[in-house]
Amino acid sequence: MAPQERIFFVGGTGNTGSPAVRQLLEKGIPVTLFARNPDKVQQLFSSFASSPLLSVVPGDLDNLAPLIDALPGHSRLFMVLVGHDTWKTKVAIAQAAYAAGIKQIVDVSAVLSLMGDWRTSSIIDNVYKAEKLIIEDPARPQDAAYVSLRPGRFMSNIVAPTSRPLQDYILRDIPAPDEAQGWISPNDIGSLAAVVLTEDIAKHGDAAYDMIGDSVTPNQRAAVYGRLLGRPITYQQITPSENFDRNYKPLLAFLPFRAALELATYVDPPRLSKVSNTLPILLGRQPESLEQYLTAKKDLFVKLYSA
Numbered sequence: 001m002a003p004q005e006r007i008f009f010v011g012g013t014g015n016t017g018s019p020a021v022r023q024l025l026e027k028g029i030p031v032t033l034f035a036r037n038p039d040k041v042q043q044l045f046s047s048f049a050s051s052p053l054l055s056v057v058p059g060d061l062d063n064l065a066p067l068i069d070a071l072p073g074h075s076r077l078f079m080v081l082v083g084h085d086t087w088k089t090k091v092a093i094a095q096a097a098y099a100a101g102i103k104q105i106v107d108v109s110a111v112l113s114l115m116g117d118w119r120t121s122s123i124i125d126n127v128y129k130a131e132k133l134i135i136e137d138p139a140r141p142q143d144a145a146y147v148s149l150r151p152g153r154f155m156s157n158i159v160a161p162t163s164r165p166l167q168d169y170i171l172r173d174i175p176a177p178d179e180a181q182g183w184i185s186p187n188d189i190g191s192l193a194a195v196v197l198t199e200d201i202a203k204h205g206d207a208a209y210d211m212i213g214d215s216v217t218p219n220q221r222a223a224v225y226g227r228l229l230g231r232p233i234t235y236q237q238i239t240p241s242e243n244f245d246r247n248y249k250p251l252l253a254f255l256p257f258r259a260a261l262e263l264a265t266y267v268d269p270p271r272l273s274k275v276s277n278t279l280p281i282l283l284g285r286q287p288e289s290l291e292q293y294l295t296a297k298k299d300l301f302v303k304l305y306s307a
């Protein structure tokens, strides 16, 4: 990358954004974070708190004006947006970024092959609309790139505040006990973002990278949980209806019905239950395994899953 570059982050304090920010700072690359909580930025990246490498633009995505005003002077942008209807905001940020002279956007999207038939997944429709409108925008400068990172199921879902702790030390899900599921560490999403954001823009061009980092059957996942908890955990296959009632109905206060329905019934197509062939090449190492990710978060895992 050119010596004078500065990289703008939307979502830089989250699971995927913070490892990318940290890796860039450690390489001496200046970053600006658009963040609603500047104190959190200072805490997360405390060793760079007074460094000129780290700037914060305070703001909330409800009002894009401060973000848009701060874009000039940056060469590349990372964005991860959370929510079920984020495509308009993503498109607005991308348009403003390219107009401000940004030459590469790295967008955390999702594995589009989950889409199935047209309009059958609201979750995938949302990221698909964002990708399609950004990449096909005739106003996008010819020399400006758009890279989509398309992760599968996040390992961090297991330790999220909305995670579904075990009941009676039984793991319940809908795949057969030996049917593999694809998982990805958010650390690897951040690492791939850091790779793309620091390499030659033309090298990655308008790439879309699927990201499955580990392939784990429910029986294997139960064994990982058991090793972390120090007691046997069994796996029980349940029907999609039971999964909806038991694990997703309690989330309907903040999860839209369609998203809950899709998540409760989703089964990986074969390609997405395997590690992406491209990922070790892009990262220059093997991706993090589910067991490595959860072991690094053992205290949190044990607290959530022993309750």
Ligand SMILES: NC(=O)c1ccc[n+]([C@@H]2O[C@H](COP(=O)([O-])OP(=O)(O)OC[C@H]3O[C@@H](n4cnc5c(N)ncnc54)[C@H](OP(=O)(O)O)[C@@H]3O)[C@@H](O)[C@H]2O)c1
Pocket (backbone or CB within 6 Å): 010, 011, 012, 013, 014, 015, 016, 017, 034, 035, 036, 037, 040, 059, 060, 061, 062, 080, 081, 082, 083, 108, 109, 110, 111, 151, 152, 153, 154, 156, 157, 186
């Ligand atoms: N979970 C999955 O299995 C999965 C699979 C495929 C794709 N994805 C994609 O990945 C996304 C989640 O990524 P993640 O785990 O990195 O998310 P995350 O850890 O929740 O981080 C979200 C980031 O966005 C910031 N943010 C949230 N609301 C904001 C607002 N109103 N104004 C300004 N900043 C705001 C957060 O700031 P604070 O630090 O202030 O909260 C944080 O920096 C999903 O939304 C989805 O698009 C997820």
